[in-house]
Amino acid sequence: MKKPDNQMDTKVTCACGNTFTVRSNKKELHLEVCNKCHPAFTGEKIVTVKKGNVEKFNRKYGLGEK
Numbered sequence: 098m099k100k101p102d103n104q105m106d107t108k109v110t111c112a113c114g115n116t117f118t119v120r121s122n123k124k125e126l127h128l129e130v131c132n133k134c135h136p137a138f139t140g141e142k143i144v145t146v147k148k149g150n151v152e153k154f155n156r157k158y159g160l161g162e163k
């Protein structure tokens with residue numbers, strides 16, 4: 098395996114505001130999700146979506162708050 102020799106410190110900026118540095122051949126990177134805000138890591142967004150679905154279900158069948 099040939100080792101890439103054009104790697105540099107890449108500043109990665111996420112849409113959530115988190116920044117960190119990785120080694121890559123790009124000077125800068127922009128992400129929409131990172132390990133700080135990705136649902137698979139935080140579980141936060143998954144919970145939100147599930148909660149929203151329950152509320153929609155409750156509303157549809159008149160089970161939620163009026």
Ligand SMILES: [Zn+2]
Pocket residue numbers: 111112113114115129130131132133134135
């Ligand atoms: Zn993020």
